[in-house]
Amino acid sequence: DAKTTQPTSMDCAEGRAANLPCNHSTISGNEYVYWYRQIHSQGPQYIIHGLKNNETNEMASLIITEDRKSSTLILPHATLRDTAVYYCIVGGSGGSNYKLTFGKGTLLTVNP
């Protein structure tokens, strides 16, 4: 699976949009981009995934560049409860039997 590069940490003010970048320059044509987050001492939580097109759900938006070498996860109105480690993972085929390889992720801290 392709590797990803994320900033180690980011800060965001409560109520503002949080934009979390991810580089995945070695992504192959059929690999998806997945985002998960892990709040301290809990299991990870699925956020969103996409292949080529931008995606939006109730939690976040995913913007994938046209060359698919990078993406941005957007939390439109960050709250204190969004403080977590966010993982960008590339791989799979959109189905349900792919392995997730977690990197170090980005620790997002939402400040009041």
Add this chain to the structure above:
Amino acid sequence: GAVVSQHPSRVICKSGTSVKIECRSLDFQATTMFWYRQFPKQSLMLMATSNEGSKATYEQGVEKDKFLINHASLTLSTLTVTSAHPEDSSFYICSAAPTGTGGYTFGSGTRLTVV
């Protein structure tokens, strides 16, 4: 939404004993489940892929005789840490996904402390 239940959430055991951790998909069937381990301040590491009705597939460096995985039904996978030692103390997490959804649901994790 899909729910994965993991039990127990915390366990303390004596060195040399075995501990069983259960992972259940509550509202969907899962032919495949995954087991992860997470040490403090580190990321999740995949230990093994649990396949219903067949042997588990272990990642390189994970001892299959120490970490026994059983996936006897479409809704239950168990991880048994045998002859546990203090270095096995960790956060163990399972995951599964309803077919076709693309996103995995994780259990809440089991904090194992071996004393």
